[in-house]
Each structure stands twice: as C-alpha cells, then as structure tokens.
Amino acid sequence: KTGDTSRQQNFLFESSVVVFGTIFTVALIASARRLNSMELSRSSILCLLLGCADFCSDVVFARTAWARTEWIGASHAAARQASNIAILSTLFVVLPAVASVFPVLYVLRTQQGFIDAVKFSQHASFFGCVLVLALTNLDLLKLIPWRGRQFDGFPSARVLAITFFTIFAEDLPQAIIQTNSIFFALKLRLDPDVTEPTYSITLTAISLTFSVVSLWWRGFRKLILIQFINTRVNAVL
Numbered sequence: 001k002t003g004d005t006s007r008q009q010n011f012l013f014e015s016s017v018v019v020f021g022t023i024f025t026v027a028l029i030a031s032a033r034r035l036n037s038m039e040l041s042r043s044s045i046l047c048l049l050l051g052c053a054d055f056c057s058d059v060v061f062a063r064t065a066w067a068r069t070e071w072i073g074a075s076h077a078a079a080r081q082a083s084n085i086a087i088l089s090t091l092f093v094v095l096p097a098v099a100s101v102f103p104v105l106y107v108l109r110t111q112q113g114f115i116d117a118v119k120f121s122q123h124a125s126f127f128g129c130v131l132v133l134a135l136t137n138l139d140l141l142k143l144i145p146w147r148g149r150q151f152d153g154f155p156s157a158r159v160l161a162i163t164f165f166t167i168f169a170e171d172l173p174q175a176i177i178q179t180n181s182i183f184f185a186l187k188l189r190l191d192p193d194v195t196e197p198t199y200s201i202t203l204t205a206i207s208l209t210f211s212v213v214s215l216w217w218r219g220f221r222k223l224i225l226i227q228f229i230n231t232r233v234n235a236v237l
Contacts, residue, residue: 014060014063014203015060015203017056017059017060018060018206021052021053021055022052022053024052025048025052026049028130028133028140028143029045029048029143031126032130032143035119035122035145036119036143036145038145038149040142040153041153043152043221044139044142044152044153046217047142047153047217048137048140048142048143050210050213050214050217050218051137051139051140051214051218053210054137054171054211054213055093055136055137057203057206057210057211058092058093058170058207058210059093060203060207061089061174061178061181061203061204061207062086062089062090062093064200064203064204065082065085065086065089065090066090068082068085068086068185068188068200069082069083069086071194072188072194076193078184078187078188078191081184082184085177085180085181085184088173088177089174089177089178089181092170092173092174092177093170093174095169096165096166096170097135097136098135099165100134100135100136100138100165100166100169101135103138103162104134104135106162107141107159107162108131110158111155111158111159114146114147114148114155114156115144115146115147116145116147119145120144127143127144130143130144137166138162138163138165138166139153139163139166139218141154141159141163142154151225152222152225157226160222161222163218163222164219164222167214167215167218167219171211171214171215171218171219172215174207174211175208175211175212175215178204178207178208178211179208181204182201182204182205182208185201185204186201189201
C-alpha cells in the first residue's frame with residue numbers, strides 16, 4: 001500500500017509538471033503580447049505550447065526512467081539497460097538546453113538590428129527571462145520584440161532555420177529513447193519479479209506523442225516554410 005501510494009503521488013506530481021508548464025507558457029505568451037502589442041498567429045501559439053508540453057513531458061519521462069531503476073533494483077539483469085535509458089533521457093534534456101546558449105547568442109549578435117530596442121529596454125527583465133527560457137525551447141524567441149515577424153513569427157529566415165537545433169538536438173533523440181523505453185517497459189511487465197506501474201508506460205507514451213507531434217509540426221512544417229521562402233527568393237532573383 002505504501003508503494004502504491006508513493007507511485008500515485010509520483011503520477012500526480014509528474015502530471016502536474018506538464019500542466020503547470022503549459023499554464024506558465026500561456027501566461028508568458030499573454031504577457032509578451034501585452035508588452036509588445038503584438039499579434040501571434042494561432043500556429044505560432046500552438047507551436048509554443050507544443051514546445052513547452054514536449055519539454056515538460058521529457059523532464060517527466062527522465063524522472064520516470066530514474067524511478068524505474070529503483071523499482072527494478074541493482075541486482076536485476078535489466079538494471080543496466082534501465083540505467084542507460086535514465087542517463088540518456090536526462091542527458092538529452094540537459095545538454096540541448098546548455099548547448100542552446102550558442103544559437104541564442106548568435107541570434108542576438110547577428111539579428112540585433114531587428115529588435116525593437118525601446119521595447120526591449122523598457123521591459124529588459126521580462127525579455128531577459130524569455131531569453132533564458134528560450135534555452136529549453138528556441139521557439140520562445142518569437143516573444144522577443146522583433147520589428148518584423150514575416151517568417152513564422154521571426155524577423156528573418158535565418159532565425160527560423162536556427163530553431164531546427166531543438167529538433168535535432170532534443171526532439172529526435174528523445175523520440176528514439178522513448179520508443180526504446182516503451183518496448184523495454186512492456187518486456188518488464190512479463191517479468192514476475194518486477195512491478196512496472198501502468199502509469200509509467202502511459203507517461204512515456206504521452207511524452208513520445210509530444211515528441212513525434214513536435215517533430216512533425218515544428219520540423220516538417222518549418223521545412224516547408226523554408227523551402228517556400230527559398231523558392232520565392234529564387235523566383236525574385
């Protein structure tokens with residue numbers, strides 16, 4: 001009973017992370033729209049919400065992966081594989097966020113002329129927080145007070161292309177790890193010595209869904225937009 005209660009608490013906590021993250025993103029978008037007096041398209045808002053839900057669900061997945069190593073125990077034959085999944089899931093949450101410092105700094109350095117300096121300086125603390133949060137989701141750069149937003153909420157095709165970093169550094173690896181984790185968890189359910197809670201598989205499946213949808217919406221859609229932009233530029237030339 002104590003174990004069941006603990007797992008129920010884990011499930012509630014992990015579910016609340018995704019819900020809170022989504023609510024926080026909605027509040028962030030609303031604040032940015034008010035301060036910028038800007039209008040974001042529905043597709044841009046959906047993209048931001050998907051990015052937030054994807055990151056939060058990846059965090060939840062990593063936590064669940066570490067919890068699985070405790071359920072299995074160090075002496076179990078599958079303990080090493082469980083540890084590898086937990087380590088990889090954590091690395092591909094932390095490392096992309098750390099590495100995103102470079103594309104964010106690159107955007108600020110090369111696209112500074114597109115930023116409304118007056119609005120940015122008036123609300124420097126808020127936009128500073130946005131830049132920090134953009135390390136977890138580069139699409140949050142849409143909330144910066146750009147002078148133009150003709151490239152899917154960004155001021156230039158270059159900034160739009162840079163956001164592919166999140167897709168290749170986080171979304172794609174996480175989708176692979178989560179798929180492997182689901183098959184691993186299903187295999188564990190056949191082992192009478194291990195009690196794999198159903199909610200862990202459910203949370204992993206939800207996280208995988210967000211990763212796949214994020215890959216499709218933020219990846220394939222942006223690829224089409226960039227291809228359309230290139231075609232239009234070539235036509236002009």
